[in-house]
Amino acid sequence: MSSADTADGPAFFVGFGVLLLLAPFLFLLPMSPLPLVPMIIAFIVLCAAVVGLSLWLLPVAKGVLLNLQLHHGAEEASFKPGSED
Template sequence: MSNASPILSGLRLRCGKCGEGKLFSGYLKLNTECPVCGRDMTSADTADGPAFFVGFGVLILLAPFLFLLPMSPLPVGLKILAFVALCGALIGLCMILLPVAKAVLLNLQLHHDAEEVTAADIKDR
């Protein structure tokens, strides 16, 4: 499968070129190359993009609950318990979605040969 979709492969945490090799050797630690096809993974850097997109998305989903909770007619003890549960859900969602977002963004960068812009690139325009 040499024409794997970078997005679908990223959702499966697999190489965007072959669709088979694992991208990560740890939770967020990238392999230096694909164990199946040998694609170099060191040429792309997702930087803070995955953290921004995941944090922003999860916050959009859970912020209404965080704002409405203090105004609810629940006793203080239940409010504290609900707040702890919401914080756990927020952290859990971020932890689950972060590797997926990193894999998708990395595969898209490698697929499109995206590189960091340098001062020399700006002068050439």
């Protein structure tokens, strides 16, 4: 697969999307009037959701980006001497 390389694209998009969905809960949880033990359990559940959702979506995102690169013929940028625009 030297013709296409997704690099860090899938990790960026999945991480950004998952945190965009779950960050409001992570910010609002400390302000909730829950006792300490349920709050700790809620943080553990949210952290597990972030990790689980990320690991579940990473192969899907890698497949989508790889297929898009192959379909559109994307390749690494190269410098051609004498073609300064």
